[in-house]
Amino acid sequence: MKVFIVYCHPSEDSFTKAMCDTFIEGVTDSGNEYILSDLYKMDFKTDMTEEEYLRDAYYKTSPDVAGDVLAEQKKINSSDAIVFIYPVFWTEAPAKLVGWFDRVWSYGFAYGEKTMKMLDKALILCSAGNSREKLEQSGLLDSMKKVMLGDRLFGRAKKTEFIVIDNTSRENEHREKNWDKNLQKVYEKGAALFL
Numbered sequence: 001m002k003v004f005i006v007y008c009h010p011s012e013d014s015f016t017k018a019m020c021d022t023f024i025e026g027v028t029d030s031g032n033e034y035i036l037s038d039l040y041k042m043d044f045k046t047d048m049t050e051e052e053y054l055r056d057a058y059y060k061t062s063p064d065v066a067g068d069v070l071a072e073q074k075k076i077n078s079s080d081a082i083v084f085i086y087p088v089f090w091t092e093a094p095a096k097l098v099g100w101f102d103r104v105w106s107y108g109f110a111y112g113e114k115t116m117k118m119l120d121k122a123l124i125l126c127s128a129g130n131s132r133e134k135l136e137q138s139g140l141l142d143s144m145k146k147v148m149l150g151d152r153l154f155g156r157a158k159k160t161e162f163i164v165i166d167n168t169s170r171e172n173e174h175r176e177k178n179w180d181k182n183l184q185k186v187y188e189k190g191a192a193l194f195l
């Protein structure tokens with residue numbers, strides 16, 4: 001089985017990078033394959049052009065989508081699962097990943113007469129500086145889940161899961177304390193992705 005990993009963090013010096021590396025280890029150790037889009041490394045262009053906007057807004061399938069978008073869509077359609085790995089920025093994915101959705105979820109692929117395949121599984125693996133309790137009490141965790149699972153991934157995968165690893169900001173004592181335990185959890189998620 002093959003998983004397409006969309007990873008989005010501006011720095012290698014990060015817990016999120018460690019999550020991505022560890023998740024990949026879990027995937028490969030369990031005998032599965034992966035493809036990776038590292039959005040910052042690829043310098044993936046995330047602003048829609050006016051032409052792209054008009055194509056999507058008028059529900060048109062022409063002109064053809066741009067080559068970089070088509071490449072991402074092909075990665076999706078050649079995979080069994082998709083996983084998004086990112087840090088929470090202002091209760092959202094980083095702008096670069098949001099822009100990836102703006103362009104890659106194009107008309108005729110992700111909506112309309114869809115050509116996007118129904119994936120077996122979609123997993124969100126994000127890190128957040130705040131504690132889970134704070135995110136739950138404020139309703140922000142629900143908002144993040146709603147946007148990712150209730151909108152972007154809705155009807156596009158048979159199973160969906162949203163995992164937040166909390167307390168990961170640098171000033172938080174739990175970041176270092178829970179580092180190994182959190183990565184172990186991430187490894188196990190990678191190893192059990194297709195079970």
Ligand SMILES: Cc1cc2nc3c(=O)[nH]c(=O)nc-3n(C[C@H](O)[C@H](O)[C@H](O)COP(=O)(O)O)c2cc1C
Nearest residue numbers: 014015016087088089090091127128129130168169
């Ligand atoms: C610009 C920015 C915005 C952030 N916004 C949030 C937020 O809304 N909620 C939250 O829990 N953490 C927020 N954080 C904290 C990050 O999610 C946290 O620092 C990150 O997950 C730590 O992992 P890293 O070492 O991979 O960067 C923010 C961090 C930055 C830099």
